[in-house]
Amino acid sequence: xxxxxxxxxxxxxxxxxxxxxxxxxxxxxxxxxxxxxxxxxxxxxxxxxxxxxxxxxxxxxxxxxxxxxxxxxxxxxxxxxxxxxxxxxxxxxxxxxxxxxxxxxxxxxxxxxxxxxxxxxxxxxxxxxxxxxxxxxxxxxxxxxxxxxxxxxxxxxxxxxxxxxxxxxxxxxxxxxxxxxxxxxxxxxxxxxxxxxxxxxxxxxxxxxxxxxxxxxxxxxxxxxxxxxxxxxxxxxxxxxxxxxxxxxxxxxxxxxxxxxxxxxxxxxxxxxxxxxxxxxxxxxxxxxxxxxxxxxxxxxxxxxxxxxxxxxxxxxxxxxxxxxxxxxxxxxxxxxxxxxxxxxxxxxxxxxxxxxxxxxxxxxxxxxxxxxxxxxxxxxxxxxxxxxxxxxxxxxxxxxxx
Amino acid sequence: xxxxxxxxxxxxxxxxxxxxxxxxxxxxxxxxxxxxxxxxxxxxxxxxxxxxxxxxxxxxxxxxxxxxxxxxxxxxxxxxxxxxxxxxxxxxxxxxxxxxxxxxxxxxxxxxxxxxxxxxxxxxxxxxxxxxxxxxxxxxxxxxxxxxxxxxxxxxxxxxxxxxxxxxxxxxxxxxxxxxxxxxxxxxxxxxxxxxxxxxxxxxxxxxxxxxxxxxxxxxxxxxxxxxxxxxxxxxxxxxxxxxxxxxxxxxxxxxxxxxxxxxxxxxxxxxxxxxxxxxxxxxxxxxxxxxxxxxxxxxxxxxxxxxxxxxxxxxxxxxxxxxxxxxxxxxxxxxxxxxxxxxxxxxxxxxxxxxxxxxxxxxxxxxxxxxxxxxxxxxxxxxxxxxxxxxxxxxxxxxxxxxxxxxxxxxxx
Numbered sequence: 001x002x003x004x005x006x007x008x009x010x011x012x013x014x015x016x017x018x019x020x021x022x023x024x025x026x027x028x029x030x031x032x033x034x035x036x037x038x039x040x041x042x043x044x045x046x047x048x049x050x051x052x053x054x055x056x057x058x059x060x061x062x063x064x065x066x067x068x069x070x071x072x073x074x075x076x077x078x079x080x081x082x083x084x085x086x087x088x089x090x091x092x093x094x095x096x097x098x099x100x101x102x103x104x105x106x107x108x109x110x111x112x113x114x115x116x117x118x119x120x121x122x123x124x125x126x127x128x129x130x131x132x133x134x135x136x137x138x139x140x141x142x143x144x145x146x147x148x149x150x151x152x153x154x155x156x157x158x159x160x161x162x163x164x165x166x167x168x169x170x171x172x173x174x175x176x177x178x179x180x181x182x183x184x185x186x187x188x189x190x191x192x193x194x195x196x197x198x199x200x201x202x203x204x205x206x207x208x209x210x211x212x213x214x215x216x217x218x219x220x221x222x223x224x225x226x227x228x229x230x231x232x233x234x235x236x237x238x239x240x241x242x243x244x245x246x247x248x249x250x251x252x253x254x255x256x257x258x259x260x261x262x263x264x265x266x267x268x269x270x271x272x273x274x275x276x277x278x279x280x281x282x283x284x285x286x287x288x289x290x291x292x293x294x295x296x297x298x299x300x301x302x303x304x305x306x307x308x309x310x311x312x313x314x315x316x317x318x319x320x321x322x323x324x325x326x327x328x329x330x331x332x333x334x335x336x337x338x339x340x341x342x343x344x345x346x347x348x349x350x351x352x353x354x355x356x357x358x359x360x361x362x363x364x365x366x367x368x369x370x371x372x373x374x375x376x377x378x379x380x381x382x383x384x385x386x387x388x389x390x391x392x393x394x395x396x397x398x399x400x401x402x403x
Numbered sequence: 404x405x406x407x408x409x410x411x412x413x414x415x416x417x418x419x420x421x422x423x424x425x426x427x428x429x430x431x432x433x434x435x436x437x438x439x440x441x442x443x444x445x446x447x448x449x450x451x452x453x454x455x456x457x458x459x460x461x462x463x464x465x466x467x468x469x470x471x472x473x474x475x476x477x478x479x480x481x482x483x484x485x486x487x488x489x490x491x492x493x494x495x496x497x498x499x500x501x502x503x504x505x506x507x508x509x510x511x512x513x514x515x516x517x518x519x520x521x522x523x524x525x526x527x528x529x530x531x532x533x534x535x536x537x538x539x540x541x542x543x544x545x546x547x548x549x550x551x552x553x554x555x556x557x558x559x560x561x562x563x564x565x566x567x568x569x570x571x572x573x574x575x576x577x578x579x580x581x582x583x584x585x586x587x588x589x590x591x592x593x594x595x596x597x598x599x600x601x602x603x604x605x606x607x608x609x610x611x612x613x614x615x616x617x618x619x620x621x622x623x624x625x626x627x628x629x630x631x632x633x634x635x636x637x638x639x640x641x642x643x644x645x646x647x648x649x650x651x652x653x654x655x656x657x658x659x660x661x662x663x664x665x666x667x668x669x670x671x672x673x674x675x676x677x678x679x680x681x682x683x684x685x686x687x688x689x690x691x692x693x694x695x696x697x698x699x700x701x702x703x704x705x706x707x708x709x710x711x712x713x714x715x716x717x718x719x720x721x722x723x724x725x726x727x728x729x730x731x732x733x734x735x736x737x738x739x740x741x742x743x744x745x746x747x748x749x750x751x752x753x754x755x756x757x758x759x760x761x762x763x764x765x766x767x768x769x770x771x772x773x774x775x776x777x778x779x780x781x782x783x784x785x786x787x788x789x790x791x792x793x794x795x796x797x798x799x800x801x802x803x804x805x806x807x808x809x810x811x812x813x814x815x816x817x
Contacts, residue, residue: 031663039667127725138619139630145693146633150640152659153648168654168662215434218427228421234428236808241439243800243807245754247773248793249438251780252445255572258459275438278431307423336641338757354643358761367651374644385639389632396635396701 005126007118011056014133015109016049021137022105023082028144030097032151035170037086038097045082048072052106056113065110073102108136157184157372164367184372193348194356194376201335201353204269208334209327211274212281220285221311225294235286238279246339254343264347272340277330288322289315321391328388329395335381353377449790451577456784462491464499464532464564470557477548483557487529487564488537496566499529501540504560508550512543532566581791598753598771601688605752608692610744613699621707638697646761649690653677683767687759691752699744706740707733750803772796
């Protein structure tokens, strides 16, 4: 490690790695965006990485990285940059790739190597530069792994089967078709009953939330406030339920439902769903109730309210934010639930959304329909999440005791 | 002077409080018992039963009624024929009975010795039916004026047949065959290997990636809130949507990843990511890491932000480098939450079913124990064997739960 702690070693080395990251990123992004042939050249990336080092010297001034970026963009257009661009690619895409590469490689590198100097480095300065490199790389990688699947999901749903098979990388939209790009969605709602599945999923989830809250609020209050033998044991063991895999429970439930005729009914589903969420809701709520000042409730008791009135008039109004978190979390679980819906529902008239999407996974249904179904299932929960992120994140954190 | 003794036992107020508590908890306890405890006991019961998917439809006697001999005018003779058969080809039905209402105006001739007529009500005891057995029961009748006048139909009242079938689930028949089938198969070693690999690497991977993500966002900058929301996407989206997206993305024929790799010259021919050993197992583990890193991320970030800045400032003064600060301050402070996360994630990764089922269906060496339950019970239609696997899972979980109670509940302050 000590041998690396010189500006003339660390500077070019970080440069090499960063230009490789930048070149790969630009090639992947441009391939996904245009379907054209973009290809990172690691050899050229290494050369450029070493060449960019002087741009970060103090002598180069503030303009150093900008000049380097311009040079690199020009070289890329000339075919000498770290990204090799195929012949079929249009001028516009070429220019965007070159500019993106120049800016994406040289400017962050200037920031990473700023103040590094050329001679021996303190451990502090060296590690700071490495961390800046790792931070930039980390942001690129995380953005890629999170965004690419969702991008592909949305774009595939807007394409046609032939276009996909012809070039799986070409996600550019055929805007000439106008509203025609939404054909998959129209067909899902028209021919595959997806409007109905949306509605079923919605009311099943809402009912699950209501029943869960009705059962878990009194339970959570009892565990949090009332003294009784077995209280500790109860609060400990309630979460043990989540150690039992759903598939183990689903087997006897399937048998019981088959024999009693509850299989293939929505009411059967509504009987089961809340039970899968009650323990976690109870756990989340009792944690919150414990944090509320007991004095307020005691004052209420002194003034002649019964316990139930105290819950209704004092505890619940005070815990509205927690209730919102729990409700959202439970809604998300019910909305996303797949296993039970898959096992218990066979009749296409009664499918929930997740079960409906599973039905699309067959060789007779084109891929873009499956992806459109996935988008329909994802969008509502994402909108809820983005709109109410604060509550949702709190719910996720508190509820993570459930897998 | 007598010593002051605290009151012993419970006073009426305490008893009332306890009663109220149990009352408030009753719905939870009842519902959990019905949906969790009962099924668990049932799984143990079924695992010792020779029960297949077909046994869930018990054999029932079926009957069809018809009027034969074509009586058209008053005084014509004919026959009412009941055709009774066993719906199952191999299982007997015991004590089959038939009852029917004979319409007004139908005169019944000689009765079958097994039947009796009370008023207009016909009832027959037909004895036992073997599997696949069918029988015709004929009843000679004469139609009178009144029958035609009333416009009644012989078939207006549907005959009712009943019978007792032996249900394997409730019979006294037990077997160890299920466990033998599970343990004997060579696949079981594969299943254990896949489960261990998936669980260990999925857990560690998700925590390490989550830790890295948390380190990235552990300082204030513009757009941090958006990034935090974005990082949670994989976890919040329905598993069915993201799993099918991955399958589409890595498809050997029309998948973008393969196209990208080929175009960049990394590989010559497309790779069947989810269809070949041992890559498929690695891929489902990577999916698991991708989908669940947000959870560890959320936890670790919350814990990191509660570490005071003074400690880092002091370390900075003492000349500690950034990596040293991470190694000697952040990591020890995070150890508690990391170990809890490890235990929790370990159990849930072990329990995970949906992800693998949707990605590979348990093929190409990705069949974990939970997927095996489904495969045995529904693909092979041997519910008993599926339940036997479930019992194996349960025993493993009992071991986990000891750790859980010992460490997690202490950390969580329960």
